[in-house]
Amino acid sequence: xxxxxxxxxSAKGCRAPAVWxxxxxxxxxxxxxxxxxxxxxxxHREHLAHFLGVRGFLKDVVALTDWEAPGGPGGxxxxxxxxxxxADR
Numbered sequence: 001x002x003x004x005x006x007x008x009x010s011a012k013g014c015r016a017p018a019v020w021x022x023x024x025x026x027x028x029x030x031x032x033x034x035x036x037x038x039x040x041x042x043x044h045r046e047h048l049a050h051f052l053g054v055r056g057f058l059k060d061v062v063a064l065t066d067w068e069a070p071g072g073p074g075g076x077x078x079x080x081x082x083x084x085x086x087a088d089r
Contacts, residue, residue, distance in 0.1 A: 007064065009041035011048060016041035021067040023060040024052045035059060037067075 007018040018039035025034055040048050045061070052058035 007039050009044050010038040011040065011044035014041060014044055016043065019064050020045045021060075021062045021064055022048055022052060022058060023062065024057040025059055026055075026057055039064065 008014070009016045009018050010022075019042055020040040022038045022040055022045070023035040024038065025032070025036060030036065038048055038052070049058055049061055
């Protein structure tokens, strides 16, 4: 993603602008402080949060405008980001 690119929703096939960051962690794969992120548009926020929540992975849901990646500035595509399609995770 380039600096001038608009972040898009991580839901499969969705091209809508993202407005939410869903921070998550798979405790079988990640250290407790690590946060992976999915981005969500308004329409898919609840669906993606439910998907992560039933697995015990969801840690936080934050407005994209308020998001700061763990360890410093950057946002969802920062070092702990990994924002992308939900189908990729």
